[in-house]
Amino acid sequence: MYSGIIERFRKQLPVSKDTPVVSLKEGNTPLILSDCLSRIIGKGFEVYLKYEGLNPTGSFKDRGMTMAVSKAKEAASRVIICASTGNTSASAAAYAAKAGIKCVVLIPEGAIALGKLAQALIHGAKVLAVRGNFDQALSLVKEIAAKYSITLVNSLNPYRLEGQKTAAFEICEDLGRAPDFQCIPVGNAGNITAYWKGYKEYKQDGKIKSLPKMLGFQAQGAAPIVKGHPIKNPKTIATAIRIGNPASWRQAEAARDESRGLIDAVSDAEIISAYKLLASREGIFVEPASAASVAGLLKLAGRNYFRRARRQAPGAARIVCVLTGHGLKDPDRVIKVIKKPKVVKAELKAVLKEIGY
Numbered sequence: 001m002y003s004g005i006i007e008r009f010r011k012q013l014p015v016s017k018d019t020p021v022v023s024l025k026e027g028n029t030p031l032i033l034s035d036c037l038s039r040i041i042g043k044g045f046e047v048y049l050k051y052e053g054l055n056p057t058g059s060f061k062d063r064g065m066t067m068a069v070s071k072a073k074e075a076a077s078r079v080i081i082c083a084s085t086g087n088t089s090a091s092a093a094a095y096a097a098k099a100g101i102k103c104v105v106l107i108p109e110g111a112i113a114l115g116k117l118a119q120a121l122i123h124g125a126k127v128l129a130v131r132g133n134f135d136q137a138l139s140l141v142k143e144i145a146a147k148y149s150i151t152l153v154n155s156l157n158p159y160r161l162e163g164q165k166t167a168a169f170e171i172c173e174d175l176g177r178a179p180d181f182q183c184i185p186v187g188n189a190g191n192i193t194a195y196w197k198g199y200k201e202y203k204q205d206g207k208i209k210s211l212p213k214m215l216g217f218q219a220q221g222a223a224p225i226v227k228g229h230p231i232k233n234p235k236t237i238a239t240a241i242r243i244g245n246p247a248s249w250r251q252a253e254a255a256r257d258e259s260r261g262l263i264d265a266v267s268d269a270e271i272i273s274a275y276k277l278l279a280s281r282e283g284i285f286v287e288p289a290s291a292a293s294v295a296g297l298l299k300l301a302g303r304n305y306f307r308r309a310r311r312q313a314p315g316a317a318r319i320v321c322v323l324t325g326h327g328l329k330d331p332d333r334v335i336k337v338i339k340k341p342k343v344v345k346a347e348l349k350a351v352l353k354e355i356g357y
């Protein structure tokens, strides 16, 4: 029986036999070949989607949270705390519930998707909506965790990144090698840092021979790394990545530079267009922030980035786009971008007329 990322990758993780494993059987998510995107990028390219929205709470955060909460429990911590644009809070709340420890989350008021708020609340976290943005909430929880014996479970907690690096391991296992390119959304920049760490470790262990180019994408109105300075009032419909001063800023730049990749920005319109394409052509429903990776892929393809790269290194190329969170997290967004259903009379004639029979 599958038993979660800690058991599966125990040798690569900082756990011992004394670590109480708190798991919801996260990880083991599918890597899906996208015919439609492969065709768009062109001959010789295979585009795969790592569907992290299928983790237990619906996002990739569960990989990091199983580690952070297990280690918090090992250290006999009674309370965990985080600031969140939503998914971290949902995941922290669920794993804290499983571990029987208290969870406090600070969210930016009015700026997180409904599904995520519902999750944090139903799992019994103490949820505080701060009159401010994510960056302000993060400063507050850092200060609280430094002063009191409360464990911070934002990605500043090194165990979070240790857990999240296992997604890179799974991709390598599934492909039998590393991808050539990896597209990934960037918010607080923990995930791009974790993936790069995972790939480098697998290479060091001799499990893969090459490393992917890391291609990170921020939302245009919340693109501090692209712009080169913090953004005071970040704006984007992709609330998960509405972050103006990422905690892992330097590490993300290192991943970009060491891999000879890039970090670019995508507009809300490009995000929504990728969001609709994934749902309507691939049958995969993601939240807007997750569509940033595919929006970035399409933006680079439009500039012939992949074709040019291939001229330098001929042969088949594999691209992986990470889809970080499930679409059901943010149902309001669908209603805003898609026409609502037409209301008809409860009569056969009326229904048949509408469906063209």
Ligand code: AN7
Pocket (backbone or CB within 6 Å): 059, 083, 084, 085, 086, 087, 088, 089, 155, 185, 186, 187, 188, 189, 190, 191, 192, 240, 241, 287, 289, 290, 324, 325
């Ligand atoms: C769906 O939950 O920061 O660059 O507080 O929820 O590692 O931050 C979420 C981030 C991408 C960006 N996609 O990842 C939080 C939070 C989704 C996300 C990101 C987030 P990082």
